[in-house]
Amino acid sequence: xxxxxxxxxxxxxxxxxxxxxxxxxxxxxxxxxxxxxxxxxxxxxxxxxxxxxxxxxxxxxxxxxxxxxxxxxxxxxxxxxxxxxxxxxxxxxxxxxxxxxxxxxxxxxxxxxxxxxxxxxxxxxxxxxxxxxxxxxxxxxxxxxxxxxxxxxxxxxxxxxxxxxxxxxxxxxxxxxxxxxxxxxxxxxxxxxxxxxxxxxxxxxxxxxxxxxxxxxxxxxxxxxxxxxxxxxxxxxxxxxxxxxxxxxxxxxxxxxxxxxxxxxxxxxxxxxxxxxxxxxxxxxxxxxxxxxxxxxxxxxxxxxxxxxxxxxxxxxxxxxxxxxxxxxxxxxxxxxxxxxxxxxxxxxxxxxxxxxxxxxxxxxxxxxxxxxxxxxxxxxxx
Numbered sequence: 027x028x029x030x031x032x033x034x035x036x037x038x039x040x041x042x043x044x045x046x047x048x049x050x051x052x053x054x055x056x057x058x059x060x061x062x063x064x065x066x067x068x069x070x071x072x073x074x075x076x077x078x079x080x081x082x083x084x085x086x087x088x089x090x091x092x093x094x095x096x097x098x099x100x101x102x103x104x105x106x107x108x109x110x111x112x113x114x115x116x117x118x119x120x121x122x123x124x125x126x127x128x129x130x131x132x133x134x135x136x137x138x139x140x141x142x143x144x145x146x147x148x149x150x151x152x153x154x155x156x157x158x159x160x161x162x163x164x165x166x167x168x169x170x171x172x173x174x175x176x177x178x179x180x181x182x183x184x185x186x187x188x189x190x191x192x193x194x195x196x197x198x199x200x201x202x203x204x205x206x207x208x209x210x211x212x213x214x215x216x217x218x219x220x221x222x223x224x225x226x227x228x229x230x231x232x233x234x235x236x237x238x239x240x241x242x243x244x245x246x247x248x249x250x251x252x253x254x255x256x257x258x259x260x261x262x263x264x265x266x267x268x269x270x271x272x273x274x275x276x277x278x279x280x281x282x283x284x285x286x287x288x289x290x291x292x293x294x295x296x297x298x299x300x301x302x303x304x305x306x307x308x309x310x311x312x313x314x315x316x317x318x319x320x321x322x323x324x325x326x327x328x329x330x331x332x333x334x335x336x337x338x339x340x341x342x343x344x345x346x347x348x349x350x351x352x353x354x355x356x357x358x359x360x361x362x363x364x365x366x367x368x369x370x371x372x373x374x375x376x377x378x379x380x381x382x383x384x385x386x387x388x389x390x391x392x393x394x395x396x397x398x399x400x401x402x403x404x405x406x407x408x409x
Contacts, residue, residue: 166233175391195322341370353382
């Protein structure tokens with residue numbers, strides 16, 4: 027089994043800085059979260075997932091005991107800004123080096139300018155393309171165009187009518203004032219489909235929006251043909267508390283006024299140390315969107331997720347085909363979420379994307395599109 031990519035990278039860096047490592051009597055810790063000193067490694071990451079085996083446990087120990095000395099800080103950053111630095115390729119057989127570049131809309135092919143549609147007293151930015159069975163893509167917290175790499179993949183683009191929109195509080199859509207509930211977002215999505223004349227659609231949601239997709243299936247089952255859930259945020263799992271505690275310092279950082287630092291730390295926690303490389307190379311303007319919409323993440327999405335109620339009783343109302351898409355390098359909370367969903371919905375289908383983190387549709391867009399297209403072909407919209 028392979029190590030988590032961040033841990034493997036840090037182990038290599040520590041090896042170079044500290045010399046040959048010996049395992050000695052180090053204890054192996056499975057799926058352990060290691061909090062980093064955000065002052066020492068402010069542009070690196072805030073959390074590292076130590077996965078599978080003694081070498082990663084050893085690396086974790088060296089991180090905990092050596093960070094303060096900064097013995098490899100300059101070796102990694104070398105005076106460059108984080109946006110200019112890209113870690114070595116992942117230690118996966120399927121790994122493809124990711125160029126650490128950011129692309130603006132002028133430097134990359136992207137969909138036409140989004141239209142503004144009035145929905146429930148607000149305006150949402152919407153992009154509708156193609157023909158065929160409709161798919162509505164609901165983005166997660168932080169990067170409003172995160173599904174763009176999947177939408178423009180030929181496996182999806184050439185066969186479906188794609189509906190990609192920015193939720194309230196994101197991009198040029200109407201702002202939110204404080205927490206806007208998961209159910210509220212589901213109501214918005216239902217209303218948007220009505221405005222567009224869509225009677226039934228395949229529904230795709232990631233992370234926070236996976237919760238929105240599930241709620242939509244409960245509230246308005248008549249409009250949901252299938253559910254494709256990219257690591258939905260299901261918090262009733264054993265490691266959820268540990269995961270939330272790891273995010274605590276990131277909320278503190280946001281509260282202190284360090285908006286950009288909090289965004290970096292949050293996405294590094296769920297997407298790995300090289301998250302900026304993947305977002306910057308697959309989503310034009312994605313890094314800017316993440317920073318500009320930080321208030322919605324920290325003041326609306328994440329707080330409202332804590333009050334969302336969804337369990338076996340709600341899941342029993344869902345009869346549509348369901349696909350759960352998991353990244354092999356994602357934090358344990360999402361693997362546990364998959365197991366929980368299976369306990370509620372035993373017929374749930376699985377797709378695991380190798381070498382992908384929680385930001386899987388940006389990490390492995392072609393694989394994500396292929397998995398989605400395969401699922402939808404087997405479950406066409408009932409006429």
